[in-house]
Amino acid sequence: MIIQQIHSNKKQHLDLLLLADESEEMIDKYLHKGDLFALYDGDLKSVCVVTSIDNQTCELKNIATHPQYQGKGYGSALIKYVSELYKNKYKYMLVGTGEVPSILAFYESFGFKESHRIKNFFTDNYPHPMFEGDIQLVDMIYLKKNL
Numbered sequence: 001m002i003i004q005q006i007h008s009n010k011k012q013h014l015d016l017l018l019l020a021d022e023s024e025e026m027i028d029k030y031l032h033k034g035d036l037f038a039l040y041d042g043d044l045k046s047v048c049v050v051t052s053i054d055n056q057t058c059e060l061k062n063i064a065t066h067p068q069y070q071g072k073g074y075g076s077a078l079i080k081y082v083s084e085l086y087k088n089k090y091k092y093m094l095v096g097t098g099e100v101p102s103i104l105a106f107y108e109s110f111g112f113k114e115s116h117r118i119k120n121f122f123t124d125n126y127p128h129p130m131f132e133g134d135i136q137l138v139d140m141i142y143l144k145k146n147l
């Protein structure tokens with residue numbers, strides 16, 4: 001398994017990034033200034049994007065694994081990799097997500113804890129109702145991890 005930072009043509013991975021964030025417009029707002037990482041195990045399995053918020057805090061903006069390879073540890077490997085990589089530069093890592101128990105549990109297993117929420121983020125910012133399985137996304141929950 002190898003993890004590489006991608007410096008050029010970051011939109012080559014748009015298909016994967018859209019799994020975690022269905023709005024290309026939103027992705028365009030952070031992809032150019034963010035650090036994009038790709039995990040390969042043979043072929044490409046997962047990507048993630050980390051941006052800088054201020055000199056203490058970075059944010060995991062997007063993480064996605066190809067659907068047929070989910071649940072095999074690739075997403076966890078990426079989170080561990082970026083947590084190690086950024087711990088000398090930042091004190092905290094933030095991640096924002098909808099209120100989906102399986103995804104909240106995924107982040108909490110790496111030490112992320114709920115920090116704050118933006119009420120009605122998904123209903124206010126997307127042109128149609130957003131669902132993850134049966135769960136409608138309403139508030140954005142921010143979780144924070146001490147690096």
Ligand SMILES: CC(C)(COP(=O)(O)OP(=O)(O)OC[C@H]1O[C@@H](n2cnc3c(N)ncnc32)[C@H](O)[C@@H]1OP(=O)(O)O)[C@@H](O)C(=O)NCCC(=O)NCCS
Nearest residue numbers: 019020063064065070071072073074075076097102103106
């Ligand atoms: C969330 C995601 C990035 C996890 O990546 P992954 O490679 O499947 O992660 P891992 O295999 O390391 O870990 C999977 C863990 O996440 C949990 N999980 C959360 N959502 C999941 C999903 N849709 N599919 C599989 N596992 C999921 C599982 O419970 C599993 O926990 P376990 O190891 O205790 O069984 C991946 O499922 C994905 O790409 N989902 C769609 C995009 C998305 O929702 N991104 C997050 C936006 S906030």
